[in-house]
């Protein structure tokens with residue numbers, strides 16, 4: 568009887584020890600391998616046995632003054648943002664995804680220009696950018712270039728008055744073969760804007776994909792647009808915007824032969840010294856884009872890091888995958 572009691576006590580003790588050890592080990596495992604340590608505030612995330620990885624997504628609540636170099640993927644926002652707009656105004660009914668992405672409402676444009684103005688940005692001309700990039704001429708510390716592709720009537724109606732109100736200058740890429748047709752401004756409208764200080768540059772005659780056309784066709788489109796601008800506005804353009812942002816070595820050679828010294832693409836980035844003057848990148852401003860997304864654009868923080876509630880607009884993340892008319 569006494570022996571039996573001893574066995575029971577020993578058995579009970581063993582069960583207690585094993586249970587305690589099991590609970591202790593489980594607890595220790597959880598402590599060593601947290602599912603997430605997002606509350607620790609050390610900017611790392613670890614999952615299971617995967618080593619901690621640095622958090623590279625910008626905290627969208629802390630403003631845009633310190634863009635993360637991880638997000639910027641190697642480019643330092645140490646140059647000039649060249650903003651790219653297409654249309655400014657109300658969206659037509661049943662607008663497709665491309666038109667929606669290309670159209671900034673007048674209210675949003677006003678908000679964006681007011682932001683630039685309050686932040687002390689100065690809109691510079693292509694001459695100033697070219698002087699800075701190629702001759703080391705000085706430009707204001709907070710310089711920005713505001714470009715409009717295609718020459719739509721709505722930008723002359725809606726954007727130009729806002730630009731003038733803020734003492735900004737706009738740069739308008741004109742498709743000379745489209746002038747005065749459908750939604751495109753007339754030479755009279757374009758000339759009137761130029762007289763108020765707006766800058767006119769060539770966006771070709773025919774607005775085709777230059778990378779897919781032969782030398783002769785490319786040269787005709789560039790030479791004809793140069794002649795049209797000369798005939799209608801009285802000067803020879805020296806700056807060019809590539810339709811769809813596409814080009815090849817022929818395009819660059821033709822531009823140089825026809826006196827063009829600088830050309831803008833649709834590639835993402837800031838205009839920086841040391842880069843090819845015929846391949847100046849830009850920052851696209853998307854339709855429905857509001858602050859603070861626009862602030863991040865100007866600061867050099869690209870999409871898609873949109874985490875804020877006001878910018879959770881799926882349209883902003885739908886980049887057109889193919890070039891379409893109107894780019």
Ligand SMILES: [Zn+2]
Pocket residue numbers: 716717770774809810811893894
């Ligand atoms: Zn275009």
